[in-house]
Amino acid sequence: MSQLPKRPLTLRDVSEACGVSEMTVSRVLRKSGDVSATTRERVLAAAKELGYVPNQIAGSLASQRVNLVAVIIPSLSNMVFPEVLNGINAGLDDTPLQPVVGVTGYRPEKEEQVLYEMLSWRPSGVIIAGLEHSEATRAMLLNAGIPVVEIMDTDGNPVDAMVGISHRQAGRDMAREILREGYERIGFLGTKMPLDHRARKRFEGFTEALAKEGIEIEDRAFYSGGSALLKGREMTRDMLERSPDLDFLYFSNDMIGAGGLLHLLDEGIDVPGQIGLAGFNGVELLAGLPRQLATMDACRREIGEEAAKIILNASSSEPDADLPKTVIMNPTLSVGDTLRRKKRG
Amino acid sequence: MSQLPKRPLTLRDVSEACGVSEMTVSRVLRKSGDVSATTRERVLAAAKELGYVPNQIAGSLASQRVNLVAVIIPSLSNMVFPEVLNGINAGLDDTPLQPVVGVTGYRPEKEEQVLYEMLSWRPSGVIIAGLEHSEATRAMLLNAGIPVVEIMDTDGNPVDAMVGISHRQAGRDMAREILREGYERIGFLGTKMPLDHRARKRFEGFTEALAKEGIEIEDRAFYSGGSALLKGREMTRDMLERSPDLDFLYFSNDMIGAGGLLHLLDEGIDVPGQIGLAGFNGVELLAGLPRQLATMDACRREIGEEAAKIILNASSSEPDADLPKTVIMNPTLSVGDTLRRKKRG
DNA sequence: TTGAAAGCGCTAACAG
DNA sequence: CTGTTAGCGCTTTCAA
Numbered sequence: 001m002s003q004l005p006k007r008p009l010t011l012r013d014v015s016e017a018c019g020v021s022e023m024t025v026s027r028v029l030r031k032s033g034d035v036s037a038t039t040r041e042r043v044l045a046a047a048k049e050l051g052y053v054p055n056q057i058a059g060s061l062a063s064q065r066v067n068l069v070a071v072i073i074p075s076l077s078n079m080v081f082p083e084v085l086n087g088i089n090a091g092l093d094d095t096p097l098q099p100v101v102g103v104t105g106y107r108p109e110k111e112e113q114v115l116y117e118m119l120s121w122r123p124s125g126v127i128i129a130g131l132e133h134s135e136a137t138r139a140m141l142l143n144a145g146i147p148v149v150e151i152m153d154t155d156g157n158p159v160d161a162m163v164g165i166s167h168r169q170a171g172r173d174m175a176r177e178i179l180r181e182g183y184e185r186i187g188f189l190g191t192k193m194p195l196d197h198r199a200r201k202r203f204e205g206f207t208e209a210l211a212k213e214g215i216e217i218e219d220r221a222f223y224s225g226g227s228a229l230l231k232g233r234e235m236t237r238d239m240l241e242r243s244p245d246l247d248f249l250y251f252s253n254d255m256i257g258a259g260g261l262l263h264l265l266d267e268g269i270d271v272p273g274q275i276g277l278a279g280f281n282g283v284e285l286l287a288g289l290p291r292q293l294a295t296m297d298a299c300r301r302e303i304g305e306e307a308a309k310i311i312l313n314a315s316s317s318e319p320d321a322d323l324p325k326t327v328i329m330n331p332t333l334s335v336g337d338t339l340r341r342k343k344r345g
Numbered sequence: 346m347s348q349l350p351k352r353p354l355t356l357r358d359v360s361e362a363c364g365v366s367e368m369t370v371s372r373v374l375r376k377s378g379d380v381s382a383t384t385r386e387r388v389l390a391a392a393k394e395l396g397y398v399p400n401q402i403a404g405s406l407a408s409q410r411v412n413l414v415a416v417i418i419p420s421l422s423n424m425v426f427p428e429v430l431n432g433i434n435a436g437l438d439d440t441p442l443q444p445v446v447g448v449t450g451y452r453p454e455k456e457e458q459v460l461y462e463m464l465s466w467r468p469s470g471v472i473i474a475g476l477e478h479s480e481a482t483r484a485m486l487l488n489a490g491i492p493v494v495e496i497m498d499t500d501g502n503p504v505d506a507m508v509g510i511s512h513r514q515a516g517r518d519m520a521r522e523i524l525r526e527g528y529e530r531i532g533f534l535g536t537k538m539p540l541d542h543r544a545r546k547r548f549e550g551f552t553e554a555l556a557k558e559g560i561e562i563e564d565r566a567f568y569s570g571g572s573a574l575l576k577g578r579e580m581t582r583d584m585l586e587r588s589p590d591l592d593f594l595y596f597s598n599d600m601i602g603a604g605g606l607l608h609l610l611d612e613g614i615d616v617p618g619q620i621g622l623a624g625f626n627g628v629e630l631l632a633g634l635p636r637q638l639a640t641m642d643a644c645r646r647e648i649g650e651e652a653a654k655i656i657l658n659a660s661s662s663e664p665d666a667d668l669p670k671t672v673i674m675n676p677t678l679s680v681g682d683t684l685r686r687k688k689r690g
Numbered sequence: 691t692t693g694a695a696a697g698c699g700c701t702a703a704c705a706g
Numbered sequence: 707c708t709g710t711t712a713g714c715g716c717t718t719t720c721a722a
Contacts, residue, residue, distance in 0.1 A: 006681040058715030120401040229633025275441040288574025403699030
């Protein structure tokens with residue numbers, strides 16, 4: 001830390017400062033090969049003294065190895081994705097690999113562009129949300145020649161590996177639970193997102209399971225943008241005005257579900273006696289509400305960790321060929337205080 | 346898209362496929378220099394046909410330019426930071442620059458390590474949360490020879506540029522507002538985070554402004570981990586048990602504030618008549634609560650956008666030297682429904 | 691245990 | 707408008 005360099009320092013600078021060849025300096029800094037303790041100390045001291053930071057660009061070009069993992073997700077505004085990122089971070093901690101995040105805003109063309117940019121850094125692997133991609137995106141994924149893990153959804157065929165839950169199944173399970181409790185006049189409230197395939201699949205699974213019992217959704221509403229909690233309140237109010245006979249509301253996420261719950265409590269409506277409620281995601285927030293919303297855990301953190309493991313394995317020197325390429329997690333349904341209506345034997 | 350390459354494609358492959366020199370292919374792909382329309386088309390067609398993705402590693406090494414901006418934040422779990430990231434994303438959209446995010450978990454040594462790794466990619470700039478860093482971190486920042494923007498806090502001296510709000514001032518402003526409304530017996534509830542300097546500074550500003558009026562905080566409580574909303578409920582309950590005379594609760598963030606609000610409403614306590622409440626952040630969530638919590642906007646998105654602008658300017662070919670290196674934003678205080686107690690003239 | 695040479699894939703700078 | 711030459715800063719490989 002003696003001078004402020006206009007030109008970034010290079011190995012050569014360190015080499016000259018300590019009178020050891022560039023090659024040996026490089027070996028010390030990478031802890032590779034055998035270097036005598038004395039020269040190592042000398043090199044380390046010089047590097048620290050100068051404030052040398054290695055140039056990974058040059059290193060990666062020379063070694064043809066890049067310690068980056070591309071992570072591509074639709075959004076950061078929805079807490080779901082930060083939690084997956086935390087899982088990936090945890091899974092990659094204490095390994096040489098580092099996640100690099102790209103955000104698509106749920107737009108396929110943006111996804112394509114983000115992937116292209118990330119691939120141009122020649123990462124060691126790709127973790128990407130969802131199974132639905134444009135043709136070009138799939139082609140890039142296929143041709144990249146690196147491990148690819150598609151996460152969060154397992155209803156479809158992965159390019160390479162996938163880790164997630166079946167949202168169709170999640171929808172079906174919730175529907176069955178609702179019917180089992182005797183609810184029959186059901187409303188659905190969700191996001192207006194044609195490109196949120198996971199929400200769509202939950203909805204499809206949900207209606208499918210209802211249909212099997214001869215039941216149809218009686219009312220539905222979709223929103224986009226704004227405060228989810230507030231939207232939940234408003235939409236619930238509006239829906240119950242339109243369809244006062246409903247005895248259950250299924251929300252596509254916990255945030256609007258919480259809004260609905262708060263509205264009903266304000267109105268003094270008996271939950272779950274008169275109306276039952278369920279959301280999706282198991283967001284931590286819910287713990288503080290006056291009543292526990294029925295919901296289903298999406299295994300977000302675990303998905304991130306598992307995806308990281310797969311990339312790690314695939315890019316290790318001796319990959320375990322037996323490690324499964326498809327991991328389907330089982331979301332747990334928690335009924336909370338807003339779903340049970342009957343006494344049960 | 347004809348074959349799946351074991352070895353990633355290079356410029357040379359494209360060059361051979363279309364019979365144009367590597368240099369010209371490179372120019373076409375970078376849209377730099379003049380290339381005849383016909384050759385351009387030929388090159389583009391070949392590149393697409395092969396599925397060529399340029400190698401930025403090599404490109405950056407050769408051009409000595411890297412279109413990456415290092416962004417270093419403490420956490421992704423707190424919605425504050427994703428919102429800042431959204432601002433940065435927005436500010437960098439449609440520019441060649443791309444953010445790369447690193448997370449420190451509020452730990453100085455992790456911050457040091459993350460910064461080191463990011464600098465080893467020779468980014469075009471650094472955006473880093475906070476003004477408090479280890480000696481080594483400051484040294485790296487100083488010697489990196491690239492624009493550095495420290496964000497979210499302006500109570501201190503930046504290495505280079507800073508964008509944010511004064512948390513001390515924010516604390517003072519809230520204290521003054523509370524006193525003006527006639528509250529006098531004040532409790533504080535916050536996070537137990539010795540390394541969250543912004544929360545600490547708000548607290549300091551708050552107590553300082555109270556002290557000026559001869560008032561001291563009567564009770565305080567700190568938490569860590571868990572659902573903030575739930576913690577808010579519990580801590581509020583406990584504090585009012587301990588100190589039933591309190592007439593105001595200041596929360597270090599809106600989430601625990603919302604928990605406190607829900608608790609008080611459950612108990613049928615008059616808010617803001619008997620007890621006033623205020624939080625911090627202006628989280629979108631609040632809009633859906635039964636009552637609007639008094640709070641203060643932290644200008645998260647704007648901070649991100651402004652920081653992006655500074656990096657952009659500094660790394661442009663003709664930087665505007667007049668662009669200020671310090672941007673202090675003014676958080677707006679919204680009193681909501683939980684602060685006003687007096688009728689005012 | 692250390693060093694020298696070659697080259698990773700691309701682009702700056704210049705020449706044609 | 708197009709091509710040639712010479713590296714960018716590091717690591718691989720081979721030799722000492």
